[in-house]
Amino acid sequence: MFALSSTALLGVALLASPADTTERAPLPACEAGTRYIELTADASSKPPEVCIRPELSLNLFFDAKLARVDVEGRERFRRVKMMDDTLTLVASEALHDGERVPVTVYFQDGAAPTSATFVLVVHPSQAERQVEVSRHERTVASLRQGEQQARAEAQQCREEKARLLAECRGQGGLTGLIVNEWMGEKGVVARVLKDVTSRPTAPLEVRKAISYRAVGPKGRGRARGRVALEVELRNLGTVAWTPSGAALVGAKREELTGLTVWLLEPIPPGESRRIVVELDAAESEARGTFTLKLWGGQDGAEGLALDGVTFP
Numbered sequence: 001m002f003a004l005s006s007t008a009l010l011g012v013a014l015l016a017s018p019a020d021t022t023e024r025a026p027l028p029a030c031e032a033g034t035r036y037i038e039l040t041a042d043a044s045s046k047p048p049e050v051c052i053r054p055e056l057s058l059n060l061f062f063d064a065k066l067a068r069v070d071v072e073g074r075e076r077f078r079r080v081k082m083m084d085d086t087l088t089l090v091a092s093e094a095l096h097d098g099e100r101v102p103v104t105v106y107f108q109d110g111a112a113p114t115s116a117t118f119v120l121v122v123h124p125s126q127a128e129r130q131v132e133v134s135r136h137e138r139t140v141a142s143l144r145q146g147e148q149q150a151r152a153e154a155q156q157c158r159e160e161k162a163r164l165l166a167e168c169r170g171q172g173g174l175t176g177l178i179v180n181e182w183m184g185e186k187g188v189v190a191r192v193l194k195d196v197t198s199r200p201t202a203p204l205e206v207r208k209a210i211s212y213r214a215v216g217p218k219g220r221g222r223a224r225g226r227v228a229l230e231v232e233l234r235n236l237g238t239v240a241w242t243p244s245g246a247a248l249v250g251a252k253r254e255e256l257t258g259l260t261v262w263l264l265e266p267i268p269p270g271e272s273r274r275i276v277v278e279l280d281a282a283e284s285e286a287r288g289t290f291t292l293k294l295w296g297g298q299d300g301a302e303g304l305a306l307d308g309v310t311f312p
Contacts, residue, residue: 025100027051027245030126037133041112047102049119052091053127056253058120060087060105063134067106076101089120097124097201097293098301111135124295124303125247125255181216181224188214189312196309202302203237207272213312215283227286227311228278231294233267233304240266241302246277247293248309256286286311 030051037048052058055078062085069082071089079090087105095101101120107113113135177183193209208231215225229248235241243264248256258279267273275294279286289310295303 027098027123028121030123030128033130035128035131037131039113039116039133039135047117047119049100049121050131051123051126051128052089052095052120053123053125053253054091054093054095056090056127056129058089058091058127058129058131060089060118060131060133061085062087062105062107063136064111065108067108069106070104072102091120091122095122096301097122097295097303107135124245124293125249177214182214182226184214184216184225186215188212191310191312193309197307198304199307200304202241202296202304203235204241204267204304205234205236206231206304206306207234208232209306209309211309211311213281213283213286225280225282225285226278227281228276229292229309229311230274230276231292231306232272232274233294234272235267235269238269240268241296242266243275243294243296243303245295246275248277248279248290249293250288250290256281256290281311 028049028051035050050058050060057079065085066082066087069080069087071077071080073095074080076092076094077089078092079088081088087103089103091101099122101122102117103120104115104117106115116133116135177188182188189212191211193211196206196209198204198206210230212228212230213225214227217224243261245264246259246261248259250256256279260278262276262278263273265273277292289308292306292309293303294306295301
């Protein structure tokens with residue numbers, strides 16, 4: 001562990017635009033909290049997509065009892081349990097990022113629609129844990145719960161937007177770090193990660209990995225702080241590789257939230273580029289060992305997992 005100049009963190013952008021679209025099917029937008037799906041009798045409608053992760057349970061609750069369920073590649077699921085109006089699914093590690101698995105349920109009462117198909121999409125970092133499915137109009141209580149959830153998410157987005165705008169309008173360089181209270185008396189501490197291992201699904205080589213931590217003064221409440229991870233990647237392939245997202249996942253599969261990524265631009269064949277991820281973390285947070293997941297292309301199938309990431 002050693003201290004580096006604080007300018008090492010100045011290149012981290014707070015927001016980045018997603019990569020250009022490709023011909024592959026894009027990853028769906030994953031919802032936090034309880035998701036609500038209303039079915040229609042229109043057979044031509046597109047099946048809803050639901051985000052899943054291996055070893056994390058997905059619970060689907062229906063407003064009618066189920067007769068049976070068909071799961072494509074059922075042997076790749078650790079658990080498929082149907083009970084009355086509930087279906088629980090737990091995917092195994094045999095499913096990989098970007099894969100899509102159709103699941104069809106059939107209802108006992110014979111009312112329209114008599115069945116419903118969902119597409120489970122293996123997301124590199126996110127998972128929807130609870131989904132409520134209805135064939136009829138939702139109850140007032142259900143609508144109120146969804147409204148409260150939407151309001152909470154909107155308020156969180158407004159607070160995050162205000163924070164980002166305030167920082168973007170502020171000073172840059174060392175002055176910006178001092179004004180935003182990221183420095184404290186310890187400055188920025190860095191750690192060269194020598195024991196990390198990579199599991200690439202794209203022709204990528206990790207040339208260097210350095211983690212950073214900056215902790216501000218305590219003042220009122222907890223001390224403010226940030227951590228960042230800088231990874232230098234070399235493209236060993238014959239075509240450009242474009243990163244489209246990143247996530248930091250803990251040993252218990254918990255994902256660190258509020259991650260920002262820089263730089264989501266193509267890495268030409270034979271060349272190297274830096275990718276930096278950053279998030280808010282007090283001095284006691286972001287402790288332990290994490291896995292950095294980087295995925296490219298909108299289907300999330302190409303990228304790498306970097307195991308053994310720690311912060312100073």
